[in-house]
Amino acid sequence: MKPKILTASLMILSLAAVEKCVVAQDASTILDKMDHVLYAPEDMTGTNTIILIDKNGKQETREAYIKQKGTDKRIMRFTAPASQAGIAVLALPNDVMYLYLPAFGKERRISSSVKNQNFAGTDFTYDDMEPKPFSEKYTSKLIKTEGNVFVLELVPKGNSDYSKIIVQINKTNYYPELMEYFDRGNTKIKEAKYVFKKVGNYWNTAEIEMTDLKKNHKTKMLMSDVQYDNGLSDEEFTVRKLKQ
Amino acid sequence: MNRVILKPLIKLLLKHPRNVLVVWSILLLISIGGIFLIRTSVNITEYFKKDNPTRIAEDVMQRKFGGSLPVFVEFEGDIQEPEVLKMMIRTETFMKQDPNITSAQSVADLVEEMNDAMGEGKKIPDEKAKIEQLWFLLDGQDIMQQLVSDDLDRGIIQSKFASIETEEIDAFTNKMNQFVRENSTDQYKINFTGIPPLYVKLNDSMVKSQYSSLFIAIIMVLFVIAMIMRSFSNGVYAIIPIIATIVLLLGFMGYTGTSLDIATVLVGSIALGIGIDYSIHIITGFNTHINNHGNIENAIETTILTKGKAVIINVASVAAGFLVLLFAQLLPIVNFGLLIAISMIGSGLGALTLLPALLLQTNRKRSKQ
Numbered sequence: 001m002k003p004k005i006l007t008a009s010l011m012i013l014s015l016a017a018v019e020k021c022v023v024a025q026d027a028s029t030i031l032d033k034m035d036h037v038l039y040a041p042e043d044m045t046g047t048n049t050i051i052l053i054d055k056n057g058k059q060e061t062r063e064a065y066i067k068q069k070g071t072d073k074r075i076m077r078f079t080a081p082a083s084q085a086g087i088a089v090l091a092l093p094n095d096v097m098y099l100y101l102p103a104f105g106k107e108r109r110i111s112s113s114v115k116n117q118n119f120a121g122t123d124f125t126y127d128d129m130e131p132k133p134f135s136e137k138y139t140s141k142l143i144k145t146e147g148n149v150f151v152l153e154l155v156p157k158g159n160s161d162y163s164k165i166i167v168q169i170n171k172t173n174y175y176p177e178l179m180e181y182f183d184r185g186n187t188k189i190k191e192a193k194y195v196f197k198k199v200g201n202y203w204n205t206a207e208i209e210m211t212d213l214k215k216n217h218k219t220k221m222l223m224s225d226v227q228y229d230n231g232l233s234d235e236e237f238t239v240r241k242l243k244q
Numbered sequence: 245m246n247r248v249i250l251k252p253l254i255k256l257l258l259k260h261p262r263n264v265l266v267v268w269s270i271l272l273l274i275s276i277g278g279i280f281l282i283r284t285s286v287n288i289t290e291y292f293k294k295d296n297p298t299r300i301a302e303d304v305m306q307r308k309f310g311g312s313l314p315v316f317v318e319f320e321g322d323i324q325e326p327e328v329l330k331m332m333i334r335t336e337t338f339m340k341q342d343p344n345i346t347s348a349q350s351v352a353d354l355v356e357e358m359n360d361a362m363g364e365g366k367k368i369p370d371e372k373a374k375i376e377q378l379w380f381l382l383d384g385q386d387i388m389q390q391l392v393s394d395d396l397d398r399g400i401i402q403s404k405f406a407s408i409e410t411e412e413i414d415a416f417t418n419k420m421n422q423f424v425r426e427n428s429t430d431q432y433k434i435n436f437t438g439i440p441p442l443y444v445k446l447n448d449s450m451v452k453s454q455y456s457s458l459f460i461a462i463i464m465v466l467f468v469i470a471m472i473m474r475s476f477s478n479g480v481y482a483i484i485p486i487i488a489t490i491v492l493l494l495g496f497m498g499y500t501g502t503s504l505d506i507a508t509v510l511v512g513s514i515a516l517g518i519g520i521d522y523s524i525h526i527i528t529g530f531n532t533h534i535n536n537h538g539n540i541e542n543a544i545e546t547t548i549l550t551k552g553k554a555v556i557i558n559v560a561s562v563a564a565g566f567l568v569l570l571f572a573q574l575l576p577i578v579n580f581g582l583l584i585a586i587s588m589i590g591s592g593l594g595a596l597t598l599l600p601a602l603l604l605q606t607n608r609k610r611s612k613q
Contacts, residue, residue: 054394058394083373083376083377084376084377084380087377087380099381101362101374101377101378101380102377103371103373103374103376103377104362104363104364104374104377106362106363108361108362108363117384117385118383118384118385119384120380120383120384121380121383121384122384123384215389
């Protein structure tokens with residue numbers, strides 16, 4: 001009798017382990033698919049309109065021209081307002097970021113210690129703006145599936161001001177619809193709503209609305225004039241190019 | 245009570261009224277000297293006893309963390325203008341010359357640091373374009389909301405003042421007010437604010453309101469008594485003991501270092517309100533008896549024998565009631581209770597010694613005429 005109970009227990013434990021593995025695998029597969037949607041094109045260019053909305057509804061608009069290649073190279077050059085025209089940010093592999101201020105004619109590398117700070121008055125941190133697949137930065141866990149979304153919990157692999165991000169991923173097309181950011185005290189501090197539109201063969205992030213729930217401040221990022229696969233060379237993403 | 249207190253008192257008054265007036269005059273002269281020593285205090289930490297945890301924590305803040313009194317200097321103007329930021333730095337330097345200011349922070353410091361990070365030294369750039377681009381790095385940081393308005397038309401210097409001594413707060417505030425007056429221009433306006441200037445204004449208004457309210461109260465009491473008794477001289481007689489009591493009280497506060505604060509500032513007016521009763525008792529008694537007997541000495545004797553006991557019992561009971569406040573936690577309340585008790589004793593003594601002596605002297609002169 002006893003060996004039978006033991007065998008049954010082992011089988012149950014094994015099944016639970018397998019099931020857990022499948023769920024974990026599912027979560028990472030879903031996240032990989034989301035990354036694939038976000039970084040599908042070889043390269044991308046477009047105009048980014050940034051609208052800052054304060055708690056009183058007062059708006060301030062900035063514009064930048066963006067070039068991106070692969071999953072880890074991006075250059076963002078501001079074109080408006082006039083006081084910020086020419087300011088550029090270059091993101092390179094291995095968390096390397098440079099900032100160029102034309103009034104000084106100099107570039108400076110952005111220290112990793114400031115990556116948790118807000119980027120240019122927006123509600124995005126430098127870290128949020130980094131072109132790096134989520135699967136490289138976060139471990140994932142599938143919490144539930146509901147309606148047309150998978151709900152994943154992302155926990156940072158390295159140092160971060162976030163304790164976790166809860167992301168809702170579209171079941172059909174695998175783009176994110178909503179991201180909720182939690183601080184180390186497990187309080188929800190920000191949320192980002194995504195709107196995706198199909199441009200050619202790719203899903204384009206047409207709009208992200210990030211809300212800082214503490215400050216009641218919003219940032220809308222609208223992408224327009226988007227072009228994909230123009231054959232951008234690595235030469236476009238150098239410090240020398242940043243200063244031009 | 246008649247044998248032990250009132251009869252010896254009557255004997256003293258009738259035999260030596262002039263000496264009683266001389267003693268009172270000396271006491272009042274000494275007290276007037278004490279009035280000039282009165283210090284004011286609106287500092288809340290001084291309201292707690294020295295062994296109170298709140299006061300101990302405040303002492304630690306002063307000794308170890310540069311104090312707890314917030315100081316702000318506000319600038320109105322285009323905060324991204326180099327001249328405005330440079331003036332902020334100059335103001336901080338000026339503030340730090342005071343030993344009670346150990347640190348100060350403004351957006352100008354952040355701009356200097358960013359300029360340093362761009363390899364151009366720890367200074368404010370001369371070109372506005374450079375400042376606007378350094379602002380790009382600062383924009384959106386949490387600290388910016390504390391230092392600059394959203395419209396960039398106002399910025400502040402934040403600091404702390406380490407001392408709670410009224411004299412040091414006064415000196416720093418006066419110095420800062422002068423600096424602000426001399427350095428505001430058409431391009432920017434500077435305003436000095438925070439707890440130190442607030443304390444100075446409170447102190448100032450407390451002293452002014454103390455003297456003005458006492459003056460108004462005395463005039464009103466004089467007017468009301470003169471109207472009711474249909475005699476201006478009776479009004480004057482009634483207020484003399486109470487004025488003498490208030491002078492004694494303020495002198496006591498000056499010599500004992502009892503501060504004029506939010507509670508003790510009320511003592512003068514309350515003492516006047518309660519203490520005037522004793523004078524009214526004595527004057528009405530005196531008037532009644534002098535009309536009946538026509539003899540001044542008899543009128544004084546009868547008045548003190550009939551009214552004196554009531555006055556003494558009233559003084560003792562009111563004073564005892566207020567002395568209960570000696571057990572209060574807050575020092576202003578303790579001082580308030582003590583001062584009211586003293587003022588009751590003072591006004592009772594005034595009504596039973598100073599006032600009869602005055603009535604004797606002045607009415608004798610009249611009879612001689």
